[in-house]
Amino acid sequence: MKALIPSLLLALVSITAVFAKGGPPINEACPVDGKKGRLIYRTFGDEGTIIFCSVECMEAYKKNPSAYKVVAK
Numbered sequence: 684m685k686a687l688i689p690s691l692l693l694a695l696v697s698i699t700a701v702f703a704k705g706g707p708p709i710n711e712a713c714p715v716d717g718k719k720g721r722l723i724y725r726t727f728g729d730e731g732t733i734i735f736c737s738v739e740c741m742e743a744y745k746k747n748p749s750a751y752k753v754v755a756k
């Protein structure tokens with residue numbers, strides 16, 4: 684039972700780190716096709732967190748980030 688507490692704490696720290704990384708998204712519209720971005724599809728660029736409307740758009744952007752213009756809100 685004692686061993687459970689450190690691993691729970693570690694899990695909590697990991698979750699916090701994931702949310703802290705990148706911060707809130709800088710854009711609202713998907714940079715690939717202009718549809719509304721969703722927080723579950725995101726990547727962390729130099730400018731901050733960038734969100735996309737779908738996993739396809741996210742992958743397309745990651746392959747060639749300079750081909751798409753991110754419009755900050």
Ligand SMILES: [Zn+2]
Pocket residue numbers: 713714715716717718735736737740
């Ligand atoms: Zn898209």
